[in-house]
Each structure stands twice: as C-alpha cells, then as structure tokens.
Amino acid sequence: MDRTCPLEFIFASHLVVVAIATLSGSRLTVACLFIIDAALTMIRILYERLAAGRPQTGSPPATDPYNLFKDLHDAVVDKRGRVPVPGSMPPVYPRNIPYVVESCVILYPLLVVAFPVWLFSPSGTLSVLAIPGIGIIAAKHFVFIQARESAGVYETASSRRIRRNRSLLLVALLSGGAVAVLSAVSTPATTMVAAMAVAAPWVLFDCRQAGLGPWFPVIEGDAVDRPVSAPRGQPYTTFAHDKRGVRQHAFGGGFAYALDAGFSVMLLSGILAISARAVWLVLVMVVLLPVFLILPASALVMWIGESHVEYRLYDNGIVAYDTYLNTVQWVAPVEAFVFS
Secondary structure, three states: OOOOHHHHHHHHHHHHHHHHHHOOOHHHHHHHHHHHHHHHHHHHHHHHHHHEEEEEOOOOOOOOOOOOOHHHHHHHHHOOOOOOOOOOOOOOOOOHHHHHHHHHHHHHHHHHHHHHHOOOOOOOOOOOOOHOOOOOOOOOOOHHHHHHHHHHHHHHHHHHHHOHHHHHHHHHHHHHHHHHHHHHOOOHHHHHHHHHHHHHHHHHHHHHOOOOOOOOOEEOOOOOOOOOOOOOOOOOEEEEOHHHHHHHHHHHHHHHHHHHHHOOOHHHHHHHHHHHHOOOOHHHHHHHHHHHHHHHHHHHHHHHHHEEEEEEEEOEEEEEEEOOOEEEEEEHHHHHHOOO
C-alpha cells in the first residue's frame, strides 16, 4: 500500500467531520465523532502493540513498579508463536500481552476521568450524518494498519517501540480538548470553526501515528526471535498440565486482579461521581468493568500461558510445545530434570 494512502484518509476523515459540523450545526454530533476517533485510536494502539513481531527486551513494564502484574507478565512474556488474524490484518503475539497491560494501566484511570468529561459534553441532538463520519474514521484506522503491514513494519518492531504509552495520553488530551472547545460554542457557525480548530492538531497527531512528515519514529526492535529446534524422532512419552488446575489458577489470578483494579479506582471514582452527581460511575468503574472485563481478560492471559503446553520427553532432552500455537517453546537436556 502506498504511503500517501493514510495521508489521504487522514485529511478525508477530518474534512468529513468539518463538513458534518457545517451541515448539521450539532455540537454533540461533532464531539461524539472526536470521542469515537479517540476510542478507535486507543484500540488500534493496543492492537499494534500485540502485533509487534520482535520480542521486547529489558525489565517488566515500567508502569508496574510493585510487580503487581508479575504473574501476568511471567505467564506469557516468553511465549513463542503467533496467532493469525482473519483477513489481511497482522498476526498477534501472546508474548506482547504484558505490554498491552502496561498501556491499560494508563488507560484505566483515563477512563475514570473521561466519564465526567463526556457527562459535560455539548448538549443537543445527534445527527444522522454521524454515520458516514464513523465509517470514514474507522476506515482511516484500518488503512493505518494495512499500510504498516504492507511495509513490513510490524515484523521488525518491538511492542514498546511501535507505540509509546504517551500516545494514549495525547489521545486523551486531544479528545478532552475537543469536548471542552465544542462545549464553549453556541451557534452553528462557531461549531464549524471549533471543529476546524480541533481538527488541526489532530491531523498532526495522525500524521505522526502514520509515520508521515519529518518526524519518523524509531520502531525497530533490538532483539530477534530465534527459532528453537526440537530433537529429531518421536518422543517416547508426553504429559501436560492438569486442565482443572490451570482453570483454577487462571480464575484465581483474574479475580485478584479484578479486586485490585476495583479498589484502586474506588476513591477517585467516588469523588468524581459525587461531584458530577453520577452514582452510576462508581458502579461502572468499581464493579462492572472489573467483573466483566478485567477478570475474564486476566484469566484468559494465564490460560493462554499454560493451557496448551505439552511436554515431550526424548532420549536426549525434554521439549515444551504449545499445541495451539504449534510452536516449540523451549528445549532442555534431560539431565536438568529429576523424575521420581
């Protein structure tokens, strides 16, 4: 895919938003389009972190100074292999999950702050013109990924370098600024001017995300995923983890992380809910998101790390093989193990 294609979609998406502001004069519609763009940007950033092909070297995620996510990190950080994604999307690597969690540590408090911002979003009615706007915004992010995939960027990038955590902060700042600016206008004419003013810095941010302009980011990883070869021949015995034990361990870990997430934002959510007179904010951030998102997501990570590992014993070594990823995880000599 040509590198200029993302640039065309960048300008097209923001011109469509300005056109919708001109035709509808609805501040709420324009604000919702910017919020949707921000949400899709965050989702794309997390997906691109998963799609980085080179292993990440160095210490565990810096956003976890107390090693609260050590179990999640250790479960998959050394996992070899990738999961194909239907269509022309790049595959994802389970070993990158800890660095997506690293971004979510930043993203979760941002959501707590974002709810009151959305509560004070501009009043009015949604226009049906928002539908084509959402379509072109979604197409822009799809083209971003396709352009990088066709250029082979994901194969040579590591998870932390392909998208920095500060990108999430910039997205939150841009979307919050958009809502604040649009809340201050009152007429259709000023709505169009406000949309143009908000779109200008967003265009620069999108160009940076697409790798266009004079600021080319450094994304190459400094490590190479070297394949591991298994001994030749057939193993004379195989054994695997107990499925019930894996499920119990995964659920227990997910439950612990859900409790930790709920308690960590309880005070902030309560203060914001009282000030904004939105009690449902506490329910969403303290109960619903931990139970229906963090618990199953954490349990899934631990399940991915352990559930499909099969140990194959050869005359001269033992091999850990992931039957889902169809990839050898590690090889060790038999002398390193003592069997009773």
